[in-house]
Amino acid sequence: MSKENPPAGVPQTIDSLSIDCTIFGFQESNLKVLLVKHAEGIIKDRWALPGGWVAYNEHLDDAAYRLLKDLTGVKELFLEQLKAFGEVGRYPGKRVITIGYYALTRPENYQLIPGFTASDARWFSINEIKDLPYDHSEILSFSWQRLKRKVKYAPIGFNLLPEKFTLLQLQELYESILEIKLDKPNFRRKIMKMDLIVSCHQKQQGVSHRAANLYHFDKKVYDQLTEDGFIFEF
Amino acid sequence: MSKENPPAGVPQTIDSLSIDCTIFGFQESNLKVLLVKHAEGIIKDRWALPGGWVAYNEHLDDAAYRLLKDLTGVKELFLEQLKAFGEVGRYPGKRVITIGYYALTRPENYQLIPGFTASDARWFSINEIKDLPYDHSEILSFSWQRLKRKVKYAPIGFNLLPEKFTLLQLQELYESILEIKLDKPNFRRKIMKMDLIVSCHQKQQGVSHRAANLYHFDKKVYDQLTEDGFIFEF
């Protein structure tokens, strides 16, 4: 650190504030995370969580939204702050605090735009990710843990699945987030009793086996459950 | 704000970083929060959450511990970060980000030491608190919400109750945190089945009715449950 250390109890300037975000998606029955390859800076050419700097006059949430919009072009997504990560040595040579966020998206809804701050962007299966720079591994595992918890009291499938989905897709979403195996008939029974999802009266197309029924979320029940909270224990 | 607003995407200095902490305690069958009256500064003579400044070379958690130790003299307590509160206008004239924490304590274990940064310190029933300065009301309600959630998957009674306690005390703890009424026999049955608490083979003293048995937490089971997570739904 380049600064003296004045007595505690006195306001002190912090060099910079950044945002780092774990963006979750669900593709091919797997929980995915979006990583970017930085175009410049200290970790040029390494895969890392997408992030950026918070402007002096910018609300933290606004900064996070801005970064995500730059990267994905999507404005509508679930975004929530995790916490501040403030290890003293986490950033070389300066005191930089980063605010961790996580987001839930539907990858099929848009194209990635790596252009601006990143040279490349790609979805990774969460299990294949290792050795991220800075404290990004810590942020990622914190994100996943938060998601594991969130999934039990909020119907977050809404933010990760396509508009219309099968019960198996929903089940696999839970399975991949929670890293567990579920019984199919029991899962059906449980999920259907919540009245959260509604039949589209449509069948799956182009599968080489019996086509499953398609369902969509009931927005009203969804909002009600989100507000009241609910428990979804497996 | 006194600064220009440079283009986003460039690191920018933040004036200061502070800590604000909701300290929970449990007294007289009520959930309490410790507030301090500030001795100086912008909010002199107003009750507010205890807080202070983070030093340039100080880890966030260390800063929070330091503040709590100065105030309560206690080193052993449960402390967890909530999140960063970064509203642009939350602090007059400067850009100050505050990191919210919450702590769980046993009020009977120590004396408050308001001396250093605060002129006074006192426990308030959580329901009587209103109109806190800055965004402290938001931090407080966020803390409570976190506690409500935490209580369902971690045996946090350990950190709030005295060493030896009765089942009714434990029940009232849950009731006051969750703002619900519980059935006594059913609560007993449920809690006893978890094997989390163990009889001290001692009776309550000095009560004007049938004395209840005293219990203590089983540290081993407690640690196991804390690690594995558990669900405590009412």
Place this chain on the structure above:
DNA sequence: AATTCTTATAGTCATCATGACTACAAGTAT
């Protein structure tokens, strides 16, 4: 000394959710 009050603690009972299954349906692939 008897009664009343308060809280502790034991136990009952119907209902419901759950986990572990079996069975069969509806398609595609061979």
Place this chain on the structure above:
DNA sequence: ATACTTGTAGTCATGATGACTATAAGAATT
């Protein structure tokens, strides 16, 4: 025609839950 895959319906024993009743053990009041 039959094998294979996935979808969907239903059974059944077990255990948890919520709503109770009943009784115990004191202290306080009359």
